[in-house]
Amino acid sequence: xxxxxxxxxxxxxxxxxxxxxxxxxxxxxxxxxxxxxxxxxxxxxxxxxxxxxxxxxxxxxxxxxxxxxxxxxxxxxxxxxxxxxxxxxxxxxxxxxxxxxxxxxxxxxxxxxxxxx
Numbered sequence: 001x002x003x004x005x006x007x008x009x010x011x012x013x014x015x016x017x018x019x020x021x022x023x024x025x026x027x028x029x030x031x032x033x034x035x036x037x038x039x040x041x042x043x044x045x046x047x048x049x050x051x052x053x054x055x056x057x058x059x060x061x062x063x064x065x066x067x068x069x070x071x072x073x074x075x076x077x078x079x080x081x082x083x084x085x086x087x088x089x090x091x092x093x094x095x096x097x098x099x100x101x102x103x104x105x106x107x108x109x110x111x112x113x114x115x116x117x
Contacts, residue, residue: 009084011062011063011065011066011069011088012063012066012084012085012087012088012091013063013087013091014058014059014062014063014066014091014095015059015060015062015063015064015088015090015091015092015093015094015095016059016063016087016090016091016094016095017059017091018055018056018058018059018062018095019056019059019060019091019094019095019096019097019098019099020094020098021055022052022053022055022056022059022098022099022102023052023056023098023101023102025052026048026049026052026053026102026105027105029045029048029052030045030048030049030105030109033045033048034114035114037114038113038114038115045106045109045114046106046109046110049102049103049105049106049109050106052102053099053102053103053106056095056098056099056102057095057096057099059091059095060091060092060094060095060096060099061095062091063088063089063091063092063095064088064092066084066088066091067085067088067089067092
């Protein structure tokens with residue numbers, strides 16, 4: 001396996017990895033910032049959620065690009081390219097799903113006061 005081949009395989013996994021990672025950081029970050037948001041401003045959690053939703057969507061875009069780039073390689077590959085294409089499509093779906101989850105958490109953090117404990 002060449003170095004370029006190893007890097008191209010990581011592109012297929014980008015959406016699968018970045019979506020859940022962004023969601024986990026968002027969940028923990030909103031919990032950490034809840035105490036400070038009560039005392040000062042509520043915008044810090046919104047900024048964090050917005051940035052991490054973009055990260056999840058970036059993983060989606062990278063996986064979608066890997067699908068488009070590898071579409072012609074399915075016919076040339078002796079194995080058909082099925083597992084890599086499946087992982088890329090799974091990454092696209094996972095990235096979109098986790099971006100929606102982050103958007104839901106953003107909406108909840110904007111509507112519910114962090115001072116209600």
